[in-house]
Structures are given as C-alpha cells and as structure tokens.
Amino acid sequence: MKTxxxxxxxxxxxxxxxxxxxxxxxxxxxVIGGCMGNLQGLCKLIEGMKAEQVIAKLEGIKCRGSRTxxxxxxxxxxxxxxxx
Numbered sequence: 001m002k003t004x005x006x007x008x009x010x011x012x013x014x015x016x017x018x019x020x021x022x023x024x025x026x027x028x029x030x031v032i033g034g035c036m037g038n039l040q041g042l043c044k045l046i047e048g049m050k051a052e053q054v055i056a057k058l059e060g061i062k063c064r065g066s067r068t069x070x071x072x073x074x075x076x077x078x079x080x081x082x083x084x
Contacts, residue, residue, distance in 0.1 A: 006080030013073045
C-alpha cells in the first residue's frame with residue numbers, strides 16, 4: 001500500500017490524501033479544504049474502487065466555483081490519479 005498526496009489546481013480543496021493498494025484499489029481518501037460534506041461523501045464513495053474506475057467516472061466534471069469554471073474537485077482527483 002502507498003499513501004499519495006494530490007495538490008489540486010484552481011479549486012477550493014488544497015490537498016487530497018489517498019491510501020492505494022498495489023493493485024490500484026483506493027483504501028481510503030481524505031480531502032483538505034473545499035466543500036466538506038460533498039467531499040467526505042465523494043471519499044466514501046470511491047473507497048474500494050480501482051483508480052481507473054474513479055478516473056472514468058470523475059474526469060471532466062466541471063464546477064462553477066472553480067477558478068476557471070473548467071474543472072472541479074472530482075476532476076482534479078481524476079487528474080491526480082492519472083498522473084500517479
């Protein structure tokens with residue numbers, strides 16, 4: 001298992017910390033900053049999922065609250081997972 005830290009860009013959250021098994025399964029996740037209730041729910045939903053599944057479901061989601069309007073915390077999670 002490895003612990004990874006993702007530093008999202010252009011969104012409210014500041015850091016995403018995930019524990020991932022060697023086979024790509026996300027064991028748990030925590031987000032610092034952002035919309036706490038929504039991001040806690042997102043973290044619970046992705047537990048037990050493979051990183052590839054999370055990328056497929058979350059990539060491309062946009063949020064009006066992001067600095068550019070072209071990304072979101074879920075999209076930044078997907079982008080971070082793609083770069084592992």
